Amino acid sequence: MPEAEPRNIVEKFFATVGNMLETPVVWVREKIVEPNQKSYPWYHQKYRRVPTIDECYTDDDVCIFEANAQYKRDKQVESEILHILRERFENCTLYEAPDHLEKCTHLWREYEDAATNWFIKYGDLGAYHNAKSAYMKQKHRMIWERRHGPVGSGVKKDTDQAPAEN
Template sequence: MDEERNNRNPLGRFLNTVATVLDTPVVWFRESIVEPNRSTYNWYHQKFRRVPTIDECYTDDIVCQMEANLQFKRDRLVDSDILNILRLRFEDCTLYEKPNSLEKCKGLLEQYEKAAENWFIKYGDLGGYGGAREAYMKQKHRLIWERRHGPVGSGMKETAPQA
């Protein structure tokens, strides 16, 4: 009913014409150019291609080292978020299963503790500015220690007295 009244009214016809003139090119541009050229993703998060790790980069290849460092920092963020999710799951379980939470949430606690241990093995003691090179050196030193003294945390191997 309002459209019929606007079409009879000269002001209404003028406003409809102005709206059509302004709206038609915008709609045409979006439907014929923007939407066909927009790529659609079947996943929610952005996927980055994996680049060579720091041990695969040459010492004078700064670009490769930078890409490896950026990938390391992205991996650290993902691992930190996974650890946070596991911790929140355990906390939710303990709140939900209040009287018997130690028995019912034992699996989640073990999973969280193992993930926290692995996170600390890889990223612990690096600090806020630690990067891929520092983590690689930490891993190398840990492997050397384990070769000489056994697994970390098991105590040092007893050496036989030299005669």
């Protein structure tokens, strides 16, 4: 919508003064600030991915430190995602008060899946854990699943015993 033409001398004066103040500011913003801004669609800083703990040599302290820092950042991000999913479910139950069992079940399932995955990765590690302890937990879980089937399924593969002959 184009600006209306000033009706009298006072409006022309204020429009001129306003343009004198606004024009340099707009020029600096468009020519200097915006071309030099980092533009990324995230609300948090996006760090460069470093090698994980399984890719580090045992005597490479810098690599191990970076892997631990990345592990802690990933845990914080995943914990915040879990917190947001929990808040969404709670807000849905408050908003959809009598019918929340039907209308909010998809949010509950998403939250439960995310909480299960978070616990698989970070749960039962204790207060002072690092990337190596999480990696060892993952390794032990894979060995368990290879020997006994998926955790929590109650299925145990009987590969060691020969089939009974009748």
